[in-house]
Amino acid sequence: MSMFVAVVNTVAVMVIALSLVYFLAAMIAGIHELRRAGASLRTQGNAVYDRPFSGEPASFDVYFLIPCLNEEAVIGPTVSALAGGRRSTTIVVDDGSDDATAAIAEQAGGATTTVIRRRLPHARAGKGAALNAAFSTVLELVAERAQDPERVLVCVMDADGRLSDGALSHILPLFEDPAVGGSQLAVRIRNRDQNFLTRFQDFQFWSMSAVTQFGRRKTGTVSLGGNGQFTRLTALRELGTEPWSASLTEDLDLAISLIANGWRLETTPDASVDQQGVESLRRLVVQRRRWYQGHMTAGRRIGEVWSNPDIPHGRALEVSAYLSVPWLFDLPWSILWHWTLATLVLRADAQFAWATSPVSALVGGAIWYLVTFAPAIFTTIVYHRRDRRVGWPTAVLMGHAFVVMNYLSFVCAWGALIRMVRGRTGWDKTTRTVEPSASPA
Amino acid sequence: MTRGAVAGGAATGRTIRYAIAGLLLACAVALVAGEQIGRSVESSIARWLLHTVSGMEVLGMHASTVPAVVFRSGNLRWNVLEITLECAIALTLAGLLVIGAALVCTSRCSPGRVLLAMAAGTSLLVLVNQVRIVMLALVLAHGGVGPFEWAHSFAGSVVSLAGLAGTLFVVFTLVIRPGAVPGRDTRTRSRQEAHA
Numbered sequence: 186m187s188m189f190v191a192v193v194n195t196v197a198v199m200v201i202a203l204s205l206v207y208f209l210a211a212m213i214a215g216i217h218e219l220r221r222a223g224a225s226l227r228t229q230g231n232a233v234y235d236r237p238f239s240g241e242p243a244s245f246d247v248y249f250l251i252p253c254l255n256e257e258a259v260i261g262p263t264v265s266a267l268a269g270g271r272r273s274t275t276i277v278v279d280d281g282s283d284d285a286t287a288a289i290a291e292q293a294g295g296a297t298t299t300v301i302r303r304r305l306p307h308a309r310a311g312k313g314a315a316l317n318a319a320f321s322t323v324l325e326l327v328a329e330r331a332q333d334p335e336r337v338l339v340c341v342m343d344a345d346g347r348l349s350d351g352a353l354s355h356i357l358p359l360f361e362d363p364a365v366g367g368s369q370l371a372v373r374i375r376n377r378d379q380n381f382l383t384r385f386q387d388f389q390f391w392s393m394s395a396v397t398q399f400g401r402r403k404t405g406t407v408s409l410g411g412n413g414q415f416t417r418l419t420a421l422r423e424l425g426t427e428p429w430s431a432s433l434t435e436d437l438d439l440a441i442s443l444i445a446n447g448w449r450l451e452t453t454p455d456a457s458v459d460q461q462g463v464e465s466l467r468r469l470v471v472q473r474r475r476w477y478q479g480h481m482t483a484g485r486r487i488g489e490v491w492s493n494p495d496i497p498h499g500r501a502l503e504v505s506a507y508l509s510v511p512w513l514f515d516l517p518w519s520i521l522w523h524w525t526l527a528t529l530v531l532r533a534d535a536q537f538a539w540a541t542s543p544v545s546a547l548v549g550g551a552i553w554y555l556v557t558f559a560p561a562i563f564t565t566i567v568y569h570r571r572d573r574r575v576g577w578p579t580a581v582l583m584g585h586a587f588v589v590m591n592y593l594s595f596v597c598a599w600g601a602l603i604r605m606v607r608g609r610t611g612w613d614k615t616t617r618t619v620e621p622s623a624s625p626a
Numbered sequence: 627m628t629r630g631a632v633a634g635g636a637a638t639g640r641t642i643r644y645a646i647a648g649l650l651l652a653c654a655v656a657l658v659a660g661e662q663i664g665r666s667v668e669s670s671i672a673r674w675l676l677h678t679v680s681g682m683e684v685l686g687m688h689a690s691t692v693p694a695v696v697f698r699s700g701n702l703r704w705n706v707l708e709i710t711l712e713c714a715i716a717l718t719l720a721g722l723l724v725i726g727a728a729l730v731c732t733s734r735c736s737p738g739r740v741l742l743a744m745a746a747g748t749s750l751l752v753l754v755n756q757v758r759i760v761m762l763a764l765v766l767a768h769g770g771v772g773p774f775e776w777a778h779s780f781a782g783s784v785v786s787l788a789g790l791a792g793t794l795f796v797v798f799t800l801v802i803r804p805g806a807v808p809g810r811d812t813r814t815r816s817r818q819e820a821h822a
Contacts, residue, residue, distance in 0.1 A: 191717055206798075545772070
C-alpha cells in the first residue's frame with residue numbers, strides 16, 4: 186500500500202513539476218518578449234475597438250473572412266467596422282442561417298463586402314468547411330483583381346469580433362518578414378463586466394493566454410485562434426484548396442500545418458481583438474468541451490511534428506508540449522487534484538505540524554499560502570497590470586478562481602474524451618447574445 | 627553511399643536507440659524494485675555529507691535497521707532521520723528515466739545528448755535530495771522538533787518540487803538544445819533568401 190501511495194504521489198509531483206516548468210517558461214518568455222518589443226503588460230489594456238484601419242500602411246491586400254450561422258445579433262457592427270480599409274475586402278459566409286444574418290451583413294458592409302450563401306445540405310458542415318468556401322472566393326478575387334498573392338493576407342474573424350484601433354498598422358508590418366506565415370491577436374472579452382463567467386474568460390484570455398502567446402514568439406509557434414487570425418495567402422495555398430480542416434479546432438490544425446511547412450507564427454502586443462464571452466455555464470461547457478475535443482484530437486499530430494526534420498527542436502518541443510496539455514496535465518490532474526486534496530486532509534496533522542502556536546500558525550500559514558498559491562498570485566498581478574481598471578479584489582478573485590474553475594476543465598476534458606470514444610464529432614456552435622449599441626469602456 | 631547502406635545504417639541506429647531505451651527502462655524498474663538499496667545508498671551519502679558540513683558525530687549504517695541518518699546534535703542527544711520511500715528519489719528518478727527512454731526512441735534526439743541529460747538530471751536530483759536531507763538534519767539538530775516539522779512537511783516539499791522542476795528544465799534544455807538544427811528548416815531560409 187505504501188508503495189502505491191508513494192507512486193501516486195510521485196506521479197502527482199511529476200505532473201505539477203512539468204506543468205510548472207511549461208507555465209513559468211511561457212510566462213517569463215512572454216514578459217521578456219513584451220519588453221523586447223518595447224511594450225509592457227499594460228499595453229492595449231485600455232484599447233478601444235472601433236477604428237482598426239487608422240494609420241494602416243495599406244501594404245497588403247487583406248481579405249476578412251467571417252463564417253456565420255445565425256449571427257444577426259452581432260454581425261452588423263462587425264462588417265461595418267471592417268468596411269473602412271483602403272485595400273480590404275470582407276467576405277461573410279452565411280452557413281445556412283435561419284435568421285437575417287445575410288441581409289444585415291449586406292446592408293452594413295456596403296460595396297467592399299461580399300456575402301456567400303451556403304444552403305443545406307452543403308451548409309452547417311463546420312467552420313472549416315465554411316472558411317474553405319470563402320477561400321475559393323478569395324482566390325478568384327485575387328486572380329480577377331490581378332493582386333500579387335505574396336502581398337495578400339487572409340484574416341478570419343468571428344461574427345462578434347472587433348479589431349483594436351490601429352490594429353492593421355501593427356499587424357501588416359509583421360508580414361514584411363517573409364518567414365512569417367501567420368499571426369494571432371490577443372483576445373479581450375467585451376462583456377467581461379456581465380458576470381463571473383465572462384470576467385473569468387477575460388482573465389484567461391487577457392492574462393494567461395495572451396502572455397504565454399507572447400512567449401511563444403520565441404519559438405515562432407504562436408497558436409492560431411478563430412478570431413483575429415491573420416495568414417499569408419501563399420502559406421494557405423501551400424495547403425491546397427481547402428487549408429482549413431474539418432477538425433473541431435480547425436484553427437489549431439492550421440497552425441500545426443503552417444509550422445510543419447516551415448512558417449513562423451507571430452503576434453503583436455500592440456493590437457488585439459475583442460469578442461463576446463459566453464454568459465451561461467451550460468454554453469461555456471459546450472464551447473470548452475468542443476475546444477478540448479479539437480485540442481485532444483490534434484494530439485495525434487505530435488508524431489508528425491516530432492518526425493518533421495523541417496521543424497527546429499525548440500518549435501517541435503513547444504508544439505508538442507502544447508498539444509500534450511489535455512493528455513498530460515488536464516486529464517491526469519483531474520484525478521491527482523483530488524488525491525492531493527485527500528492527502529492534505531488525511532495527513533493534516535503531519536502537513537501542518539508546524540502550527541504549534543498562534544504565531545507559528547499565522548507565519549507558517551502565510552508562507553504556505555505564498556508558496557502553494559504562487560501561480561495564482563502571479564496571474565493575479567499579471568491581470569491587474571494588463572488592465573489597471575481591474576481592481577485588486579477582482580484580480581485576486583480571478584487569480585484564485587482556479588480552485589473552483591478547475592472543475593470546468595475537468596468536466597470538459599472528460600466530456601471531450603467520452604465524445605471521442607463514442608465517435609461523436611458534431612459541431613455545437615456558440616450562440617451569441619444581442620448587445621447594447623454603445624461600446625463598453 | 628547506396629540506398630541499401632543508408633537503410634542499413636538507419637536500422638542500426640534504430641536498434642541502438644531501442645537498446646538504450648530498454649536499458650533506461652530496465653534501470654527504472656531496478657530502481658523501483660530495489661528501492662531499499664537506493665535508500666541505503668542515499669542515507670550513506672547523507673551521513674558523509676552531514677559529517678563533512680557540520681562536523682557532527684554521525685553513526686554508520688549498522689546503527690539502524692532501516693535506511694537512516696543517525697547523528698548527535700549539540701545537546702548530545704541522538705537523532706534518527708529515517709529515509710522513507712517518499713523521502714528517497716528512487717521513484718522520481720525512475721520517472722525521469724522513463725521520460726529519457728521515450729525521448730531516445732525518437733530520431734530527433736541524439737542518444738548521446740539524452741544520456742548526457744539523464745546523467746545531469748540524475749546528479750541534480752541526488753544533489754537536491756542530499757541538500758534537503760542535510761538541511762532537515764541541521765534544522766533538527768539546532769532547532770528541535772517544532773522547526774523540523776515545519777521544514778520537513780513544507781520547506782522540504784518546496785525544495786523537492788523546485789529541484790524536480792529545475793531538473794526537468796535542464797534535461798529538456800540539454801536534449802532539445804534551443805535554436806535551429808543545422809541543415810534543417812531549409813524552407814524558412816530559402817524564403818528569406820528569395821526575398822533578400
